Amino acid sequence: MSLYEIRDMVIQIDGKQLVKGVNISVEAGKCTAIIGASGSGKSLSCLTPFDLTPGEAAGSIKLDGIDLLKANAHQKLKARSHLAGFVFQQPLTALTPHLTIGAQLKEAAAQAGSPALSRHELAQKLERVGLSRADERLDQFPHRLSGGERQRVMIAAAIAHQPKLLVADEPTSALDASLRGEIMTLLDELREEQGLAMLLVSHDLASVENHADHLIVMEEGRVVESGPTVDLITRPQEDYTKRLMAATPRLDEPAPDLPATGKVLVDTKDVSVIFPKPGWRRGKIKAVVDASLAVRKGEALAVVGGSGSGKSTLGRAIAGIGPLTSGAISWQGEHLPGRRDRDLAMRALIQPVFQDPVASLDPQWKVRDIIAEPLKNLQPDINHSNRETMVLKALCDVGLGEEYLDRTPASLSGGQAQRVAIARAIIAGPELLVLDEATSALDPLVGSSILQLLAELQRSKEISLILITHDIASARRICHRIAVLDEGHIVEMGEMESVIGDPQAAATQKLVAAS
């Protein structure tokens, strides 16, 4: 019998049925992963049995022989605090800022009813989750730790009382790509060592497929398909699962067929961006140091790196919307001035697309005005009716219809909003798009459709792309070449296939291993 078994669970919030007929089972020492887009009810299904959501569950939920739905409040509390441990998505906010790591860990264990832990034992717990200098860490406050380190502390806190079940809700989504693999490996080790049953929730198939024994695919509150991971991945039965598999890029898939490239369009030489430290502190932050790269016509260049590697800053400098401290950017041999001096004709050449599609559209504006904005400034002699036609054409180019013209950004889904942002970027006929993590805030299916749209634009309009991302596997689907940034330096640059096949720099190796 499984340690944790859910049968025919239905979850309601305010009388609305959000999850229907869900079966989940997790065995001791095994990992079950629930995969689904946002809003598919995957987190709800995992957290509601422990009263961590406003939802009401019905059906049968058994944890270690206790029926959670029939249990009284005391038994339920015991099940939640003693038998289960939880790891959540946001390591940055999950720790209390005013308590030291040691105090938080101690409290977490005490809350779960285990005897008070000595300092030595606490340090051991931290060592167990792979934190170096554990004794020192006990006295540190959370802000001294990086995101990955904090997530390790969260895991240490979640298993400090030796639970039987670990529920991890998107434990790696907020972390850097290169850290994700490490955290997942840690979870695997702990699971085997302590015989933990693990319930993992993720929107990203690629990040869990090598770690989960059993997969459950959810869509709109139902289980679409479930089964052993190997079976599901090699022989998906349902259409949704198949689409999900196809949307998840893999490094071992065959190399894509990319359009031919032409002459060099943009060329940066020793570009550096240096910020003064905020406030009155002395010192400087070198965001980008001596970056030199070139993009040809019709070519897509992936600029890859972890967070804080300077990849966005470099992209903004090229697009003329961010500072540039030294170095030169040229366009077909001609000098391209920096932020303030770039004239309209030059602005029209390069357009940006941002990560958060909703934040990149003015919430007060209608779609028609948003898309028309570049046209009004960059090609002011076009009259009103021609402009309307062009707006509609751009909207069609990105796969949306006339009915979106009068919508506001708040009424658009993430994917639709990103399409509108792309329409705005292409309407004035740019030759280069700088895409700053343009797909990473989106669900995998939506993200891959945006990627597909970019590939189509790349072919039909011969637009060059700079794809700033942390995700090598998805960049590989449309990019010819890759530049890897680490702490502001370009540490590796070359043809996509050869770099992935034989990564040289440590940063590249980490990123490739994580994909």
Next chain:
Amino acid sequence: MRQLLNRVHWPLWVVLILIGLALILPLVLPWTFDQIDWEAVRAPAFSGSHIFGTDEIGRDRLARLAAGTQVTLMVAIAAALVSLVVGIAWGATAGWIGGKVDEAMMRFVDALYALPFMFIVILLMVIFGRSILLVFIGIGLVEWLTMARVVRGQVMALKQRPFILAAEAAGTPPRTIILKHVLPNIAGVALAYLMLTVPQVVMVESFLSFLGLGVQEPLTSLGILVKEGADDMDMTPLGLLLPGGLLVIILVCLTIEGERLRDIFS
């Protein structure tokens, strides 16, 4: 605009109705606020044509109440609007330019905050004599400070938003970015703080009037009425209770509404 109207809540309606009454009553009442009825000094409520009676020199209480509310709210709304304009201009400039300019402008705001403003107003009154203009200047001097800080914070946050960067990339000139992208997006928060400024100004004006530093007799305001009522409260408590109660209702309603709007927008 319709969205905004739908968001209007009962407290604002109460204030709007009070303003309406304050505007209409002087037109329909048989007495003006400075007219003395020699036959009825300190008349009780509902005596003859004096619904709320008369004060200690025989002026109709209801008429004075209406006139006082008019003056108080006029001063408050005008001062709040002045603070809105100055605060937005100052705060938006500081937040948009940033860096050293921002530092200098905001330290100036801090310096003004530190001044004992009541003391300065009293000094001004003593030197230049009492006038409604000085009340304005005194109140205006302090009330824009909070607005400037709030607007600066909002503008700095907005400046980082991708849609502002996208507008820059789209070649939109900075002036248009501020007018079309920044200001519309801080309008909600500014409105909420405007709503919170009005009751503050009402308080300040009433306080100055209560000290005898506000508007000049026979012109009246709620603060003056409270003071007169307080002087005479052992004889006719109604004289204190009416303007005092009205003041409380206006302050409470505007504050509730302002805080509600602030929660919605920020």
